[in-house]
Amino acid sequence: MKNIKNIWIVSLFIIGLIGLVVVEGFINPKIAADEVRYEAEQDDPLTHDFTAVAQYQNAYMGNFSNLSHLNQNLPLHERLDGYELFPETFTAQIHYSLNTDEMDSVQLDRILVYNALANFVLIDNLEQIVYQFKDTRIVLGRELAQQWVGTELKSLQNVEIWDDVVRQRLVEPAKAQEAFSQMVDQS
Structure with missing residues (x-):
């Protein structure tokens, strides 16, 4: 019983760690790059929103x-x-x-x-x-x-x-x- 509980804790920790890596390593940089691109587009009348x-x-x-x-x-x-x-x-x-x-x-x-x-x-x-x-x-x-x-x-x-x-x-x-x-x- 204690072994199963430990496996669940380790599994959840690994899932959380993978989620953190995905968010911080891929999602947030893409959002930041999109924001930088959008801001740059606002400086040009041909791409301004x-x-x-x-x-x-x-x-x-x-x-x-x-x-x-x-x-x-x-x-x-x-x-x-x-x-x-x-x-x-x-x-x-x-x-x-x-x-x-x-x-x-x-x-x-x-x-x-x-x-x-x-x-x-x-x-x-x-x-x-x-x-x-x-x-x-x-x-x-x-x-x-x-x-x-x-x-x-x-x-x-x-x-x-x-x-x-x-x-x-x-x-x-x-x-x-x-x-x-x-x-x-x-x-």
């Missing part, structure tokens, strides 16, 4: 907390350096701690178009977004974004439509640069 920012949809650009959380979950978030809101012109100014020449120009164009559209689509009364870099200031306008998209911005809250209308049109470098030049407000 738009559903992750949909929760920041808001009628008013004056909701500072919402606007900041939205932009902290968009590409280039790691270089954010503050915000300013100008409610009289429905403008948000987003500061970045880098010079524009520190990035590939096509990738920067993609990011700015993607981020501006995400802001316009998710914040109903935002009319302009100003990206303030150390070396330059870039202004993108809602009306110009609407013209480039060719459909109601609100419809882009649907992820499939977003992917078709925005993400797919930013894949080709020439199309990304064209989108950027069409959305920049020259006034």
Whole structure:
């Protein structure tokens, strides 16, 4: 009887040890690798998870907390350096701690178009977004974004439509640069 009890204890110990090795040696590293991959994807407009920012949809650009959380979950978030809101012109100014020449120009164009559209689509009364870099200031306008998209911005809250209308049109470098030049407000 005592022998059977000892066999059960040893068996359970071995099963627990094997379980620990599987969890710590295989499952946890895979989960960690998946998280690292997902985070890296969030830095690129072509792989960014738009559903992750949909929760920041808001009628008013004056909701500072919402606007900041939205932009902290968009590409280039790691270089954010503050915000300013100008409610009289429905403008948000987003500061970045880098010079524009520190990035590939096509990738920067993609990011700015993607981020501006995400802001316009998710914040109903935002009319302009100003990206303030150390070396330059870039202004993108809602009306110009609407013209480039060719459909109601609100419809882009649907992820499939977003992917078709925005993400797919930013894949080709020439199309990304064209989108950027069409959305920049020259006034």
